[in-house]
Amino acid sequence: MQRRSQHERGLTLGELARRHGCELRGQPGVRVHRVSTLARADDGSVAFFLNQAYLNDLRSTRAGAVFLSEPHAPECPVAALVTPNPYRVFAGVADELHELLPPAAGIHADATVSIDASVDATCEVAAGARVAAGATLARGVYVGPNATVGPAARIGEDSRLLANSTVCEGVTMGNRCLVHPGAVLGSDGFGNAPDAGGRWRKIPQLGFVRIGNDVEIGANTTIDRGALEDTVIGDGVRLDNLIQIGHNVRIGEHTAMAAGCAIAGSVRIGRRCRLAGNVGVAGHLDICDDVVLLARTVVTRGIGKPGAYAGSMTPMEEVASWRRNAARFRHLDALHKRVRRLERSG
């Protein structure tokens, strides 16, 4: 979605400090119009210091002001807006100074909307978008170019389906969701029963996908419909790009997954979990609330205790030494037995 590239009138440092609960060390009447990096900022920009790696950029910044936490304030050569959580404040200030443009109400002449669809007059349906019979688009919905909304799908208020995304039959989505390009919601789950001759017979996938409010779904991510029950994505869930969510999966509120995660069928994941890149979860497992999974972990048993877990990742090394070590992996059980023998004979 397009944002206004900068705020014409701007905001004063005094206004910013007041709205975001920061302590201002500088002139309250100075006006800023955009956010920028420390290195590129000019005096019409506000910048943020979040990461020690950028300390030199902080020391040489020409920003109008910098949001940072108390310990770094003495390093700031320009006006400082001191807050315990500069990253969270960043989100709000960037939203204010680079406002998301609202949808331009109307159905493009090159879109196709079924006469049996219900599209609120405030919706924007872009060129090439296809809205099927029985679909419902609530107030303020945006359907991007060449996106498709299937039969009987229901899209909640102010949700946005970006270019080339696909919402299949009967998918329901809450309010203020954001679906990135190429995402597919409601494709058939992977259900196959072998017949006596080793051929696959497709199991019809009769469930739906239900998506809560304030969910963000990344580019080219796929979410399968349930087999009999529904696949359910809770409020506030964040899914990055190229993620696979299998049929019947249920993901609790405010859980976030980085790119490339793959969740097999009928898994339940709790609330506020965080999955790093390329985590895999085997089918039919339960993961409780507040679990953190490090990159590449494969979950093959349920997790009933909050905490951080890892596996399947071994350290990177130069190829020659990796080869020697990896070759030994196949003798790890034998090695244990040899050590045991030594201990007994000792």
Added chain:
Amino acid sequence: MQRRSQHERGLTLGELARRHGCELRGQPGVRVHRVSTLARADDGSVAFFLNQAYLNDLRSTRAGAVFLSEPHAPECPVAALVTPNPYRVFAGVADELHELLPPAAGIHADATVSIDASVDATCEVAAGARVAAGATLARGVYVGPNATVGPAARIGEDSRLLANSTVCEGVTMGNRCLVHPGAVLGSDGFGNAPDAGGRWRKIPQLGFVRIGNDVEIGANTTIDRGALEDTVIGDGVRLDNLIQIGHNVRIGEHTAMAAGCAIAGSVRIGRRCRLAGNVGVAGHLDICDDVVLLARTVVTRGIGKPGAYAGSMTPMEEVASWRRNAARFRHLDALHKRVRRLERSG
């Protein structure tokens, strides 16, 4: 594709038992209209018991009847349809009670079909679908909204290309295939030759993709065309979502792959193989028939013997202990040598 949500007239338990070779323990005249889970079923639904984890649901179900195997029949509080393979029967009964709607013959006014394409009068070409010159769509083909069919592609009878899928130039596909949204068939393979200066020169990809009958291809899966020969997908193959099939790969009949598998160029995979999630296969390898690969396995040598193989997955543990163990991996070869020294000195 849309299915009828339930069967108006329904089927009697007697009919179901007869058609699917089940032993009925209950009233043959009772009529059911849909399939459902044990937990949600009412007396117009038929349910299935497949998994011990749902034993409590079986004991309290209100279904019209339950398909299950002999050992569990005594636990069933309602009519039982006893069969040695409830999962396979499930596929058939669900198909009967929730019938796939046939394509609605015709080319949508918002579709584009080249005058040099051959489209059978029974095909449905949805809004925004593009069918290029020389393409052939056989009887009963469905091309979904915003799907594209490239020049000289040939799609066999009753095959369905769902929304936003892409079939590139010259791809051929058999009958009764199902291509899910966002899948790409026939993109160029990854062929690059380095020049003397370290720049890449593209190797033209001149082969095609040939897909057999009854193949299912998941959402956002990609299948590359061959470099000189063709990429070949055998009859009855099942590919889940987000899978990569490299150029010149040949996959044997009735092989199935779960989401996220990646098969490098020129690999040959036999018949009836099963690849779990995120398996990788290095280039130019041969894998024989009837091989099972567990999740995350990386195949770096050919497999000539049917059986189950695994690798590259290590158990999940809490982060603190994982860190200690993973750090030791880099000393595994050294550890072997130390043990050997101890054994010799013993």
Added chain:
Amino acid sequence: MQRRSQHERGLTLGELARRHGCELRGQPGVRVHRVSTLARADDGSVAFFLNQAYLNDLRSTRAGAVFLSEPHAPECPVAALVTPNPYRVFAGVADELHELLPPAAGIHADATVSIDASVDATCEVAAGARVAAGATLARGVYVGPNATVGPAARIGEDSRLLANSTVCEGVTMGNRCLVHPGAVLGSDGFGNAPDAGGRWRKIPQLGFVRIGNDVEIGANTTIDRGALEDTVIGDGVRLDNLIQIGHNVRIGEHTAMAAGCAIAGSVRIGRRCRLAGNVGVAGHLDICDDVVLLARTVVTRGIGKPGAYAGSMTPMEEVASWRRNAARFRHLDALHKRVRRLERSG
């Protein structure tokens, strides 16, 4: 993109030898029209011998001529074109004999081009393509069926955006790039700040994607826009299918990545690196020039020294022995300690 399936007039072996610096052992006047495999070639085809595995095909080929290196020339039963680098020559000869067709200038009646877009008269904009306001397409650009070009995007000369690809707002691309179907360039990066209650607040993604010249981007690959700075893909970069490039990533010239790689945010990768399939790189790391990463490696620390690195891949074995070995991984640290104790007591 469509290529001419073969060259009508053909080229003589003498012409091929001269243009590509090969030594011809055969009749210079013989004419060939296409490239083919050794096994399938007829006397109008030229073939290539690149891989020892195909030695039998070489010995029995009926090709008009074969490109190969000196040591294999004695095995060639037909005319030989001897060169130290048959693979590189292959690229050039295939390009000459199977020429890429130039775009057919014009905007299809079923495309949508904003009156505020700038489209050169030589561009081809296919059916269903959407070009938004402020977008610029330079000379010779091809926009495929149902591809979308967002507001203010700039596409350089002779670049090609294939079917169903998505170029988001403000993305810039150099000349002669090739974007495969389903690729998404410029989706929002994954930026979320937790609020006090554990809810995610979206960080607006205000940067762009800048792509150099001669870049190839694979099917369903995703490249996120920067958060504040830009995501930058250098000249000549090759990205295979289903790759994820996070926000603010910078990739140096002529680096190539195989399918399924995932690069987290703010990573810098040098020039001429080669990443095999499914490599992952954790956020904010720097990788220097000329680094090779084997399949499945997870990079969790910066790499300052050119060379080949590996990790996270352990050998495939039969499931029974894999299970025993993998189970021991969780005791690897304990095993080291036991060995140390034995050594001390020895």
